[in-house]
Amino acid sequence: MNLEAQYNNRALVPDHPAVMQRWRETAEAARAAHPPLEIAYGPGTREVMDLFEAAPGAPIAVFLHGGYWQALDKSWFSGLAPALLAHGISLAIPSYDLCPAVRLGTILRQVRVAVDAVRERSGARPVVFGHSAGGHMAACMLSEGRASAAVAISGIFDLAPLIPTSLNTAL
Numbered sequence: 001m002n003l004e005a006q007y008n009n010r011a012l013v014p015d016h017p018a019v020m021q022r023w024r025e026t027a028e029a030a031r032a033a034h035p036p037l038e039i040a041y042g043p044g045t046r047e048v049m050d051l052f053e054a055a056p057g058a059p060i061a062v063f064l065h066g067g068y069w070q071a072l073d074k075s076w077f078s079g080l081a082p083a084l085l086a087h088g089i090s091l092a093i094p095s096y097d098l099c100p101a102v103r104l105g106t107i108l109r110q111v112r113v114a115v116d117a118v119r120e121r122s123g124a125r126p127v128v129f130g131h132s133a134g135g136h137m138a139a140c141m142l143s144e145g146r147a148s149a150a151v152a153i154s155g156i157f158d159l160a161p162l163i164p165t166s167l168n169t170a171l
Contacts, residue, residue, distance in 0.1 A: 004166060007165050026079030030080075034085060036050035039092075052084070052092075054084070058088050058089060060089070061127045062127070062147075063134070068133050068156075069099045069107055074093040075095075078093065094110075098170075099170045100171070111141065112146060115141050115147065128150045130151075131155075135153050138151065139155055
């Protein structure tokens, strides 16, 4: 079993630059149509989240982005906002520091603080969802009682297979 081939998504998807370009374009269009409120949840430059508010008091979902804890930020995923807003659901998308500048434990602490800030703002535990590394973090938030529900899209839950791969260099 070649773990590098199984876990290196960019190598697995040769047209990933085009896919990511569509993500960027969709996100930019959503930000133009629905400018988010940027909220600091900590002192660091990446400890900020975008809040796309459907209405005061609307339920809030939190999206945790993937990128193997070492790539991307909140701005890549604004394209999720229009569909949720159309159904009266606000969306918060936090950024967080990335590996190798910080360890995974620091990222999880930052995500806890971000989710708790959303809970304080809304008065209720949010639904949390994410993909890849974000799926891992969404499951962590649910297991800790910080979320009312979680959806983990292609989450990475067993981290041990990453150890012998190139992805572990930064982790």
